[in-house]
Amino acid sequence: MNQVLLTLQRWRALRRSGDAVFRTFIEQPIPAPGTLFTDAELVCMDIETTGLNPKTVDMLSIGWVLIRNSKVDLATAEAHIVKPNGGVGHSASVHGLTDTMVSDGIKPSEAIERVLGVLAGRVLVVHHAGLDKTLLDRICRERYSEKLLVPMIDTLALEHRRRSRHHHLGENISLRLPDLRQHYNLPWYRGHNCLTDAVASAELLIAMVAAREQHQKTTLADLY
Amino acid sequence: MNELPEITRFVAALPGFDVLTEAQTHAVATSMQIGYYRAGNDVLHVGSENKQLHIVRSGALELRNSEGDLVQRVAEGECFGFPSLMNHAPVRNQSVAIEDTLIYHLDGSVFNNLRRENAQFDTFFIRSLSDRLLAHPVATKLHGAADREVSQLITRLPVSVDASATIQQAAQKMVEERVSAMLVTDEGQFCGIVTDRDIRQRVVALGCEGQRSIRSIMSIDPVSIDSGALAYEAALLMMQKKIHHLPVLAEGKLVGMVSRSDFMRIETEHPLYLVNDIAKQTTVEGIISACQRLPALIASQISTDANGEQLGKFVTTITDSVTQQLCRIGESELGAPPCAYAWVAMGSQGRQEQSARSDQDNALVLDDKTVAADDKYFAALAKIVNDGLDACGYVYCPGDVMASNPKWRQSLRVWKQYFTNWITVPEQKALMHANIFFDLRCVHGEARLVDELKASIREDASKNEIFLALMARNAMAFQPPLGFFRQFVLERSGEHKNTLDIKLHGIMPLVEIARIRALAAGEMRISTRNRLRAAAKAGEITKTDAANLIDALDFIEKLRVEHQNRQMHAGLKPDNHLSPGEMSPLARQNLKSAFAQVRVSQAALLNRFHIA
Numbered sequence: 001m002n003q004v005l006l007t008l009q010r011w012r013a014l015r016r017s018g019d020a021v022f023r024t025f026i027e028q029p030i031p032a033p034g035t036l037f038t039d040a041e042l043v044c045m046d047i048e049t050t051g052l053n054p055k056t057v058d059m060l061s062i063g064w065v066l067i068r069n070s071k072v073d074l075a076t077a078e079a080h081i082v083k084p085n086g087g088v089g090h091s092a093s094v095h096g097l098t099d100t101m102v103s104d105g106i107k108p109s110e111a112i113e114r115v116l117g118v119l120a121g122r123v124l125v126v127h128h129a130g131l132d133k134t135l136l137d138r139i140c141r142e143r144y145s146e147k148l149l150v151p152m153i154d155t156l157a158l159e160h161r162r163r164s165r166h167h168h169l170g171e172n173i174s175l176r177l178p179d180l181r182q183h184y185n186l187p188w189y190r191g192h193n194c195l196t197d198a199v200a201s202a203e204l205l206i207a208m209v210a211a212r213e214q215h216q217k218t219t220l221a222d223l224y
Numbered sequence: 225m226n227e228l229p230e231i232t233r234f235v236a237a238l239p240g241f242d243v244l245t246e247a248q249t250h251a252v253a254t255s256m257q258i259g260y261y262r263a264g265n266d267v268l269h270v271g272s273e274n275k276q277l278h279i280v281r282s283g284a285l286e287l288r289n290s291e292g293d294l295v296q297r298v299a300e301g302e303c304f305g306f307p308s309l310m311n312h313a314p315v316r317n318q319s320v321a322i323e324d325t326l327i328y329h330l331d332g333s334v335f336n337n338l339r340r341e342n343a344q345f346d347t348f349f350i351r352s353l354s355d356r357l358l359a360h361p362v363a364t365k366l367h368g369a370a371d372r373e374v375s376q377l378i379t380r381l382p383v384s385v386d387a388s389a390t391i392q393q394a395a396q397k398m399v400e401e402r403v404s405a406m407l408v409t410d411e412g413q414f415c416g417i418v419t420d421r422d423i424r425q426r427v428v429a430l431g432c433e434g435q436r437s438i439r440s441i442m443s444i445d446p447v448s449i450d451s452g453a454l455a456y457e458a459a460l461l462m463m464q465k466k467i468h469h470l471p472v473l474a475e476g477k478l479v480g481m482v483s484r485s486d487f488m489r490i491e492t493e494h495p496l497y498l499v500n501d502i503a504k505q506t507t508v509e510g511i512i513s514a515c516q517r518l519p520a521l522i523a524s525q526i527s528t529d530a531n532g533e534q535l536g537k538f539v540t541t542i543t544d545s546v547t548q549q550l551c552r553i554g555e556s557e558l559g560a561p562p563c564a565y566a567w568v569a570m571g572s573q574g575r576q577e578q579s580a581r582s583d584q585d586n587a588l589v590l591d592d593k594t595v596a597a598d599d600k601y602f603a604a605l606a607k608i609v610n611d612g613l614d615a616c617g618y619v620y621c622p623g624d625v626m627a628s629n630p631k632w633r634q635s636l637r638v639w640k641q642y643f644t645n646w647i648t649v650p651e652q653k654a655l656m657h658a659n660i661f662f663d664l665r666c667v668h669g670e671a672r673l674v675d676e677l678k679a680s681i682r683e684d685a686s687k688n689e690i691f692l693a694l695m696a697r698n699a700m701a702f703q704p705p706l707g708f709f710r711q712f713v714l715e716r717s718g719e720h721k722n723t724l725d726i727k728l729h730g731i732m733p734l735v736e737i738a739r740i741r742a743l744a745a746g747e748m749r750i751s752t753r754n755r756l757r758a759a760a761k762a763g764e765i766t767k768t769d770a771a772n773l774i775d776a777l778d779f780i781e782k783l784r785v786e787h788q789n790r791q792m793h794a795g796l797k798p799d800n801h802l803s804p805g806e807m808s809p810l811a812r813q814n815l816k817s818a819f820a821q822v823r824v825s826q827a828a829l830l831n832r833f834h835i836a
Binding site for chain 2 (some may be wrong): 070071072073074075077078079184185186187189190193195196199202203206207210211215
């Protein structure tokens with residue numbers, strides 16, 4: 001998203017919203033687009049859900065880890081089980097989370113509150129952002145009547161742009177997280193655990209930045 | 225639920241980490257940082273401070289020493305950085321990714337906590353450290369501790385007492401023999417051990433009578449070790465069993481006993497322990513006093529089977545640490561430097577070929593951003609380091625090639641100009657300078673400044689045949705003599721009458737041949753042996769010639785080491801003046817062929833540059 005537009009939207013939201021948590025989040029300015037990647041703090045996030053339709057699915061778990069000084073900081077890794085409105089259904093076969101496991105989870109509104117806490121002043125990083133970001137926006141709107149107004153890097157979109165620039169985009173090229181990781185000589189991780197996937201996308205991002213020409217000069221604007 | 229199953233599983237299977245508890249493994253997994261390094265990028269620089277243990281998750285790296293020699297390859301599931309972490313010493317090896325590499329960085333404080341909490345974990349890394357020390361080129365033969373056999377640690381025949389003796393008799397014998405522990409035998413068979421501590425705890429403290437049998441207080445069937453085991457295995461065993469004395473058996477028969485203090489004694493002989501000690505000093509006086517051990521240390525290394533190359537690296541390693549620590553002390557006294565700088569060693573320290581007797585040659589290369597006002601700082605820094613080195617026994621350079629001389633304290637730009645002038649206007653003085661300054665090596669500070677300077681020298685020198693030709697002619701100044709009595713150039717008068725300066729007539733011509741050949745090959749290697757190898761690789765000389773010259777150098781340096789060893793044993797100051805009488809006929813013959821080899825190579829050098 002255009003960063004000027006984002007700033008404008010955040011400013012409008014600040015005027016409208018009376019919620020203390022949301023205001024604290026918005027009052028923390030977003031990092032300038034010219035900030036060097038190595039100076040910025042980024043939050044790599046992954047969500048497991050009950051299905052694929054962002055308008056109807058429930059969040060089951062959410063995990064994140066921070067990138068600081070171009071390093072993935074595992075001390076900041078955090079994950080939460082979220083109690084869905086409905087049941088887990090067939091999705092249990094994908095992520096292994098059962099109804100019993102999620103019954104003790106936190107409420108979605110509580111989850112989004114923590115998300116706002118960690119994202120304040122930072123940049124969100126998601127691999128294949130579509131579903132996750134739409135779902136976060138929906139939960140955020142349900143709780144605070146506003147979208148999740150945060151700068152975001154989508155590692156899949158970033159790689160897609162890079163390859164189309166270099167005409168490396170064949171029909172059979174997969175941009176799935178495990179395939180991209182292999183491309184950057186990153187180890188294979190068992191997928192569909194929200195925290196593992198968050199770490200996996202964080203490693204992918206630092207690898208993608210390291211592979212850029214003059215990577216020390218990479219700014220956030222180069223990655224949006 | 226901050227579980228990181230993939231990372232925890234990987235950590236739990238790592239060698240050394242496999243002994244951690246689940247909670248400890250979890251603590252490791254959730255405290256690490258992950259970094260990604262593209263092939264060709266550095267992780268650690270020589271001389272920098274290291275605060276983390278580095279675990280390779282995927283990819284591979286090479287560890288290279290400051291001369292660029294490969295020390296080790298590190299691949300997935302292996303660690304590096306622990307020697308500097310455990311010794312609190314600066315990084316000794318450059319680590320460069322040779323593939324795109326993912327590294328888990330574990331904070332040093334977490335690592336050291338684990339070593340305190342978990343003895344097995346600690347043991348693993350102590351063992352890895354000894355392995356690494358042995359792999360270090362300096363340490364291959366210059367050992368103090370780790371790779372000696374236990375039998376070599378035994379200093380005297382075993383003191384023992386028969387089991388029928390009374391406590392008092394045994395104690396009297398211990399006093400007479402001045403030992404703190406004694407073995408107990410039963411009909412000649414070793415059956416127990418009794419120590420000062422046993423007598424304290426089991427006799428005196430309990431008010432027992434001294435007339436009872438020693439058998440009643442000895443430790444029965446104590447832990448022992450085979451005489452063929454390595455010293456570090458003995459040290460580990462004593463650590464693990466929390467004992468201070470260890471009987472040594474050869475084929476089941478008692479041959480002696482080693483104590484922790486025996487191990488400490490040889491441990492402190494290891495060069496890296498002195499290096500470590502120097503790196504801990506915060507005052508110049510502290511460094512001077514640590515250096516007092518140096519002559520004895522050199523003497524002990526000379527008396528082991530060290531060759532010239534190893535001894536040169538050993539002595540230089542210590543000079544380097546002294547220099548680095550003096551620079552650090554200077555920085556802490558004067559504050560942060562106003563601009564980036566490199567402390568450069570020249571001459572034999574630059575070539576890592578120092579001998580028992582060396583003076584200092586050094587210079588400062590400053591970043592081009594430096595301004596005139598900065599010189600006050602660097603003059604003060606140079607004074608601290610030059611004076612400190614002198615006080616430590618590295619006497620001032622007689623030719624004033626030292627950083628305290630403003631001429632040799634210049635910006636990178638000026639240095640490049642110096643070299644360009646020497647190379648393009650090679651007057652006699654320029655050639656003399658070239659001989660010293662071409663052997664430059666960064667010892668402290670920004671290595672990139674020296675790398676850049678070297679790159680510029682290589683560019684200038686390899687293209688300038690006239691300069692190389694004049695250098696070659698200059699290298700003829702000292703020729704090795706051919707025959708022994710008739711043609712050996714013996715000093716005719718003075719203190720060294722009828723001796724041969726083996727450095728001037730043997731080693732220096734070789735050093736010069738290597739320097740010129742390497743420059744002609746466009747190689748900026750600094751040590752003489754590496755220069756010869758690089759020149760052979762580039763086709764500048766044949767592989768056979770390189771091998772012969774290295775053999776010749778090995779032999780001449782060995783003679784020098786033996787000569788200095790004899791002098792030090794006789795309580796004399798070591799020098800380079802060999803008297804023909806102190807050589808065996810075989811040594812004379814070998815020296816003759818070594819000299820012949822040098823002369824052939826000198827002639828070939830003249831030919832190469834078309835000098836008749």
